[in-house]
Amino acid sequence: xxxxxxxxxxxxxxxxxxxxxxxxxxxxxxxxxxxxxxxxxxxxxxxxxxxxxxxxxxxxxxxxxxxxxxxxxxxxxxxxxxxxxxxxxxxxxxxxxxxxxxxxxxxxxxxxxxxxxxxxxxxxxxxxxxxxxxxxxxxxxxxxxxxxxxxxxxxxxxxxxxxxxxxxxxxxxxxxxxxxxxxxxxxxxxxxxxxxxxxxxxxxxxxxxxxxxxxxxxxxxxxxxxxxxxxxxxxxxxxxxxxxxxxxxxxxxxxxxxxxxxxxxxxxxxxxxxxxxxxxxxxxxxxxxxxxxxxxxxxxxxxxxxxxxxxxxxxxxxxxxxxxxxxxxxxxxxxxxxxxxxxxxxxxxxxxxxxxxxxxxxxxxxxxxxxxxxxxxxxxxxxxxxxxxxxxxxxxxxxxxxxxxxxxxxxxxxxxxxxxxxxxxxxxxxxxxxxxxxxxxxxxxxxxxxxxxxxxxxxxxxxxxxxxxxxxxxxxxxxxxxxxxxxxxxxxxxxxxxxxxxxxxxxxxxxxxxxxxxxxxxxxxxxxxxxxxxxxxxxxxxxxxxxxxxxxxxxxxxxxxxxxxxxxxxxxxxxxxxxxxxxxxxxxxxxxxxxxxxxxxxxxxxxxxxxxxxxxxxxxxxxxxxxxxxxxxxxxxxxxxxxxxxxxxxxxxxxxxxxxxxxxxxxxxxxxxxxxxxxxxxxxxxxxxxxxxxxxxxxxxxxxxxxxxxxxxxxxxxxxxxxxxxxxxxxxxxxxxxxxxxxxxxxxxxxxxxxxxxxxxxxxxxxxxxxxxxxxxxxxxxxxxxxxxxxxxxxxxxxxxxxxxxxxxxxxxxxxxxxxxxxxxxxxxxxxxxxxxxxxxxxxxxxxxxxxxxxxxxxxxxxxxxxxxxxxxxxxxxxxxxxxxxxxxxxxxxxxxxxxxx
Numbered sequence: 075x076x077x078x079x080x081x082x083x084x085x086x087x088x089x090x091x092x093x094x095x096x097x098x099x100x101x102x103x104x105x106x107x108x109x110x111x112x113x114x115x116x117x118x119x120x121x122x123x124x125x126x127x128x129x130x131x132x133x134x135x136x137x138x139x140x141x142x143x144x145x146x147x148x149x150x151x152x153x154x155x156x157x158x159x160x161x162x163x164x165x166x167x168x169x170x171x172x173x174x175x176x177x178x179x180x181x182x183x184x185x186x187x188x189x190x191x192x193x194x195x196x197x198x199x200x201x202x203x204x205x206x207x208x209x210x211x212x213x214x215x216x217x218x219x220x221x222x223x224x225x226x227x228x229x230x231x232x233x234x235x236x237x238x239x240x241x242x243x244x245x246x247x248x249x250x251x252x253x254x255x256x257x258x259x260x261x262x263x264x265x266x267x268x269x270x271x272x273x274x275x276x277x278x279x280x281x282x283x284x285x286x287x288x289x290x291x292x293x294x295x296x297x298x299x300x301x302x303x304x305x306x307x308x309x310x311x312x313x314x315x316x317x318x319x320x321x322x323x324x325x326x327x328x329x330x331x332x333x334x335x336x337x338x339x340x341x342x343x344x345x346x347x348x349x350x351x352x353x354x355x356x357x358x359x360x361x362x363x364x365x366x367x368x369x370x371x372x373x374x375x376x377x378x379x380x381x382x383x384x385x386x387x388x389x390x391x392x393x394x395x396x397x398x399x400x401x402x403x404x405x406x407x408x409x410x411x412x413x414x415x416x417x418x419x420x421x422x423x424x425x426x427x428x429x430x431x432x433x434x435x436x437x438x439x440x441x442x443x444x445x446x447x448x449x450x451x452x453x454x455x456x457x458x459x460x461x462x463x464x465x466x467x468x469x470x471x472x473x474x475x476x477x478x479x480x481x482x483x484x485x486x487x488x489x490x491x492x493x494x495x496x497x498x499x500x501x502x503x504x505x506x507x508x509x510x511x512x513x514x515x516x517x518x519x520x521x522x523x524x525x526x527x528x529x530x531x532x533x534x535x536x537x538x539x540x541x542x543x544x545x546x547x548x549x550x551x552x553x554x555x556x557x558x559x560x561x562x563x564x565x566x567x568x569x570x571x572x573x574x575x576x577x578x579x580x581x582x583x584x585x586x587x588x589x590x591x592x593x594x595x596x597x598x599x600x601x602x603x604x605x606x607x608x609x610x611x612x613x614x615x616x617x618x619x620x621x622x623x624x625x626x627x628x629x630x631x632x633x634x635x636x637x638x639x640x641x642x643x644x645x646x647x648x649x650x651x652x653x654x655x656x657x658x659x660x661x662x663x664x665x666x667x668x669x670x671x672x673x674x675x676x677x678x679x680x681x682x683x684x685x686x687x688x689x690x691x692x693x694x695x696x697x698x699x700x701x702x703x704x705x706x707x708x709x710x711x712x713x714x715x716x717x718x719x720x721x722x723x724x725x726x727x728x729x730x731x732x733x734x735x736x737x738x739x740x741x742x743x744x745x746x747x748x749x750x751x752x753x754x755x756x757x758x759x760x761x762x763x764x765x766x767x768x769x770x771x772x773x774x775x776x777x778x779x780x781x782x783x784x785x786x787x788x789x790x791x792x793x794x795x796x797x798x799x800x801x802x803x804x805x806x807x808x809x810x811x812x813x814x815x816x817x818x819x820x821x822x823x824x825x826x827x828x829x830x831x832x833x834x835x836x837x838x839x840x841x842x843x844x845x846x847x848x849x850x851x852x853x854x855x856x857x858x859x860x861x862x863x864x865x866x867x868x869x870x871x872x873x874x875x876x877x878x879x880x881x882x883x884x885x886x887x888x889x890x891x892x893x894x895x896x897x898x899x900x901x902x903x904x905x906x907x908x909x910x911x912x913x914x915x916x917x918x919x920x921x922x923x924x925x926x927x928x929x930x931x932x933x934x935x936x937x938x939x940x941x942x943x944x945x946x947x948x949x950x951x952x953x954x955x956x957x958x959x960x961x962x963x964x965x966x967x968x969x970x971x972x973x974x975x976x
Contacts, residue, residue, distance in 0.1 A: 099975040100399040104202035104273070106281035106371065107168075107402035108976065111210060114163040114175065119154045121165070121172035130196050136231040137193040139253075153177075162214050166194075166203055169366075170400055173198045176207030178215055178223065187257070188215055190223040204237040205273060209973035212260040225256045242266035264742075271505075274974050275479050281404050282472065282480035285372040286415045286462055288347035290319035291424065292339035292368060294361045295352030295377070298327040303376060304352035305331060306426060307412065311350070314423035314430065319344040323364065339368035347371045350412070350424050355379040355390055358408070359397050366401035372472075373398060374424050375407035381468050382409050395470050399976070410467025411446035416460055417486060425450070425465070434459015435488040436599050437481040439474050441466050441495045449493065449588065456592050458599060461486040471976070473498050475506055482510045489598045491591055492518040501864030502970035504580050504886045511581025512739075515598050515731055518582050519591045568860060568868065568884045576863055576884050579893075581734055583727045593724040596713045601698035603732040606664035607631050609725070610657040611638035613669030614645050618702070622667045622718045629726030634663045643671070658695030665725055666692065666699040669718055700725050740890030745930055747772045757937055757962075764960045767938070771931045773924065775943075775955045778844040787830040788823050790843040797821045797846045800829050802837035808957060809852070809872065809945050819846060847954040850947035851906055851916055855924060856882070857932050857941035859963075864970070865932040867925055871903040872945045889929030894922035907948060916948035924953065936971060939963035 098112030114122075126134075126145055134142045145153070156163050156177070163177035176192030192207045212223065227234050235254065238245055242265035243258040291311060295304030308331050311320050321342040322330035329335055336342045339349070349365035351358060351373055358377055365373060380391040391408065398405050406413055412425030416433035423430055427447050431454040438453065438460055440446045446465040453460060461484065464477055474492055481487045490510070507516055568576060577584035585591045609631045613619040619638035626633055641653045650670075657663050668689070689712050692699050700721040701714045715721035749770045756766035765775060779790035780803055791798045801808045802815035810816065815837055817829040826843075833841050852872030860866045863886040870882040883900035885893040898907065898921045909915035924946065931938060940961040947954045 101206050101975055102274075102277035102281055103198075103206070104200075104277055104280070106277060106284050106404075107201075108281075108399040108404060109173070109203070109402065110167045110400065111164055111206065111975075112167070113158060114154055114156060114165050114177075116154050118165055118172060119150055122150065122153055122175065125172045125175070125195055128195055128197075129193070133193065133196055133199075136228055136234070137191070139228065158214075159218050160188075162211065164207060164210055164214075166198075166207065167400070168198065168402060174203045174207065176204075176211050178211050178220070180220060181224070186220065187222045187224050188220045190215075190225050199233065202273065202277065204234065205241065206974060208237060208241060209270060213973045215260060221259055221261060223256075223258055223260050227254045227256060228252075229254055240269065242269040270974065275482070277974075278476050278479040279483055281372070282476050283484075285348060285374075285404065285406065285472070286413065286422065286464075286480070287417070287420050288318060288371070288422070289345040290321065290342075290347060291316065291422075292321045292323050292342070292346045292349045292365060292370065293352075294323045294349060294364075296322050296324070296330050298324065298330050298335075300331065302352070303426065306428075307350055307352055307376060307424060308333075310423045310425060310428060315421040316423070317419060317421055319346075321346065323361075338364050339370070340364070342368075345369070348424070349373045351375045351407075352377055355387070355408075358390075358394055362394065362397045362401060362403070366403060370403060372404040372406065374410065374412055375405055375467075376410060376412055376426065377407075378409040380408045381470070391468060391470050398471070405471040406464060407467040408470060411440070411442075411444075411465035413465065414460070414463040416462065425463070427451070429454060430460070430463075432457070432459045433461070434599065435461055435486065436491060436595055437461050437477065437484065437487040437489070438463045438491045438493075439466070439477045440464075440493040441469060441474070442493065445493070452588065452592060456596055458592060458596050469496075469498060475499055475502050478503075478506045478510055478516070482506075482513065488514060489595060490514055490516045491595045492516065492520070493588070493591065494518060494520045496861075499969040500861060501887075504863045505970060507577075507580045507582045508886075511731075512735060515728075516582045517585060517591055517594045517598070517727075518577065519585050519588060520577070520582075568858075568866060568882070572868075572880070572882060572884050573860070573863075576860070576866060576886060578730055578734060579896075580863070580886055581731070583731050585727065589720070590723065590727075593713075593715060593720055594727050597698065597700060597724050597728050600713055601700075601728075602696055603735070604665040604698050604725075604729050605732075607729050607733065608634040608662055608664045609637070609667055609722075610634045610660060610663035610665070611667045611669070612641070612650070612653045612657050613638065613667075613671070614641050614643055614650065615669065615671040616640045618669040618671055618718055622669055622702075622722055625719050625722035626667065626726070629723055631665075631722070631726055631729060634660065636660075636662070654689070654692045655695075658692055658697055663697065665697055665729065667718075667722060667725065668692075668699060668701040670701065670703045672704055698725065698728065738892060740892030742888060743891050743926065745772065745927060748927075748930060750934060753931070753935055757935065762962070764958065767931070767935070767960065768955075768958055771927045773927050773931075773943070773955060773958070775958045776844060776847055778842045778957075780840060780842055781830075782839045782841075784827050784830050787826050787841065787843055791820065791823070791826045794843060794845040798826065799844045799846055800826065800833060801842045801844065802833060803840035803842050804837060807837060808842065812874070844956065847947060847956070848949055848951075850949035850953065852945040853907075853921065853948050853953075854882075855928055855941075855943040855946055857887075857928055857938065859939050860886075865936075867897065867929050867932065869897040869921075869925060870901045871906060876901070876903050885929075887929050888933040889926055891922070891926070894925040894929070897925055898922050914950045916950055917952050918948075920953050921946070921948055924955075937962050937964075 098110050100108050101111050102108055123145060160180040163175060165172045166174035174194040178188040178190045180188045190211055192204055194203045238256055245256055245258040248255040293308045296308040297305050308322055312331060320333055321339055321344060322333050322335040323339050324330050324335040325337055327335045339346050346368040347370060349370045351361050353361055355377055379387055381388040395405060414425050414430050415422040427450045436458055440449055466472060474494055481490050574584045583594055585594055609626045611619050611622045619640050623633045623638045639653055641649050657666050699712060701712050702718050702721050703714055753767055753770035756763040756770060768775060781787045781790050797819045800817045800820060807815040820826050820829055854870050854872050856868040858866060865887040866884050867889060868882040868884045870876055881901045881903055883897045885897055898918050907916045907918055938960060942959045943955050945956050
């Protein structure tokens with residue numbers, strides 16, 4: 075077993091914390107506003123005193139069990155000086171003013187319990203600060219070995235009692251001496267994660283809802299001459315008919331674009347919820363302060379010149395985000411097209427697009443600002459109605475994930491379309507998609523498998539999530555190996571086809587082009603989902619119907635019995651209607667493809683050439699229909715495509731999504747012998763133990779001994795017991811029986827000596843000696859970090875041919891029991907596991923359990939960035955893992971784990 079720690083988290087360094095004095099975090103409250111949370115500092119003493127002075131008498135009494143009118147100097151010193159281990163305290167700041175503090179204190183030097191308490195300023199009570207503090211305090215306590223919190227609460231303090239009771243912890247209560255004594259374990263459970271993610275969903279959705287439905291808008295940067303970006307946006311706001319107040323902010327003009335203008339937004343005297351900003355980058359921070367004074371909830375920053383312009387712009391962008399969050403505001407942009415809400419109650423066009431598509435039921439997110447205008451124009455041309463539209467630009471704050479949270483509950487949105495260039499938090503995207511996709515279809519034009527790394531505007535969390543790319547691990551901390559058989563240091567991850575499959579398994583319809591994004595969107599917005607994959611093809615051209623049938627087969631659809639059905643070139647509209655009606659009534663048909671070629675001039679009476687008249691009756695049949703008209707125009711509600719291939723491809727995408735919906739979701743089974751404490755001990759940087767890490771999750775690797783001489787080989791064989799196997803130690807050779815790098819069934823000392831001499835001469839002195847295990851089918855299990863999905867688990871059969879063909883199946887972590895079972899059966903070579911050509915079937919349940927264990931390890935141990943088990947010998951009576959390679963990443967917290975934070 076070897077370990078080489080050469081990365082940035084070298085031995086002896088402590089794991090990074092979620093929050094440190096240097097890295098505070100921003101969090102969302104239940105009303106959608108932002109606040110900052112960080113550990114307390116000695117310099118916070120005046121802020122603590124000021125907060126205490128703003129407490130009501132009731133708040134002081136409920137927190138301190140006495141009036142406690144002032145904080146004595148001795149108590150104050152103890153409050154603000156903590157060791158961040160046995161004693162920890164976090165403060166919450168709004169507009170750089172401390173408004174809450176929470177703390178824990180260990181009950182003795184080696185105690186496993188700590189007392190927790192927090193207090194929130196009256197003006198900020200009831201906004202979810204207590205639950206956020208509890209999440210961060212519990213996370214910090216777990217990291218220093220404190221598994222249990224205790225608390226003392228007055229019975230009258232119902233709000234505090236609810237914070238503990240509603241969190242999902244198993245709280246034990248005892249009433250004594252007029253005080254409620256609480257005790258509860260703080261280890262995360264499914265219940266606590268469900269509560270935490272429910273709160274995350276509500277806060278993020280609320281923060282976006284306030285941006286998309288403002289009562290009033292302040293517009294900064296509109297010139298009095300009507301020229302420039304700001305004037306264009308102001309004109310679009312006015313002309314689209316925004317139902318609230320539009321306030322141009324101008325330093326000197328009294329009127330701008332026919333609207334009264336003011337030197338500051340607050341002077342308008344109207345409620346201002348949103349600021350639309352089109353001023354030079356240097357003036358943006360001044361605008362933030364002015365908008366905050368007016369009470370704005372958020373900003374749409376159309377101004378460019380930030381992270382997309384280079385390092386200096388990235389610094390300015392970070393300052394912008396910090397200033398906005400400190401004021402409780404969220405940001406769309408900068409360098410964005412803007413946003414729109416077509417609801418008649420809002421009528422918001424805060425974009426650079428002069429026209430918006432018609433109102434509809436589709437939510438559209440575009441990361442690109444420059445591309446957004448063209449995208450909206452194409453949406454309008456297709457007649458695809460939008461509910462709302464957001465262009466995130468540099469995505470400094472509000473992202474596609476935030477919009478997913480909003481659209482999940484938006485009653486005006488039925489379909490979600492995403493144009494993504496990068497993933498800020500891939501793990502969260504995959505989690506949200508799996509849940510939201512079962513309620514509303516998500517169609518994504520997303521990056522390829524090997525997306526570029528984070529840009530200059532990336533946050534530390536984005537850098538951490540992007541670091542361990544499937545094909546390169548720039549931030550790797552080291553590689554540890556155990557046992558036999560190895561892969562190279564950069565194990566390949568899913569290819570582009572596998573990434574598309576991963577999207578599909580997570581309920582996302584991934585498309586390859588903008589045209590296809592809208593093709594699928596039009597179909598989902600206008601037609602029901604198919605009940606199966608059987609397609610009826612009806613047309614008046616044998617060439618077109620044959621082409622449609624071939625295209626259907628190519629995309630995984632089944633051409634229904636009796637189809638394609640060609641009504642002939644002489645058929646008129648009535649004949650078409652009859653054939654389509656029969657197809658709709660056919661129980662063997664789940665969806666229809668209608669293809670129409672124009673008749674020759676004079677071939678049919680004019681009344682019989684209107685083929686579109688044949689379609690309305692089809693819509694009443696409840697089966698999705700796509701059409702290709704080579705002449706004429708389809709009626710409203712029928713998705714029409716310029717080519718047969720485009721129509722069938724869109725139908726194939728939607729049919730695959732409908733099939734995913736019909737499959738059961740699966741469960742996350744309990745793995746009773748998982749020892750998380752042992753895993754944490756194995757991951758200590760100063761003494762990393764890869765075998766111990768795997769064993770903590772019930773993954774046992776067959777022992778092997780590395781030797782460098784005949785004498786050492788004989789001694790190892792004697793220790794392990796004959797017969798033994800001998801394998802070249804060089805990476806890439808340890809499972810290459812075909813190259814002679816593996817010698818099996820060596821029964822005695824003489825055979826071991828001869829085998830070593832031959833292998834040393836051919837492959838080098840270092841070889842591995844391993845006890846023989848019963849033969850089986852060689853399999854490979856992999857764990858990699860993918861830029862689109864975070865940690866993913868792959869499974870395939872071993873061998874040069876399957877590796878060359880990339881015959882791997884992949885699923886995103888965490889795995890359900892159904893995920894694991896499907897992984898085992900999905901590779902093209904999987905029939906070898908089920909008893910191909912008379913061989914005994916292997917124990918596929920054992921393979922599925924192994925995959926569940928790898929998935930659980932990946933989910934709970936974010937430092938394990940890549941893992942390869944190769945080979946895994948699967949047999950009828952179980953399996954043996956002959957070799958494991960583990961690659962560690964830095965201790966930076968993986969996005970979408972730990973307590974809530976932006």
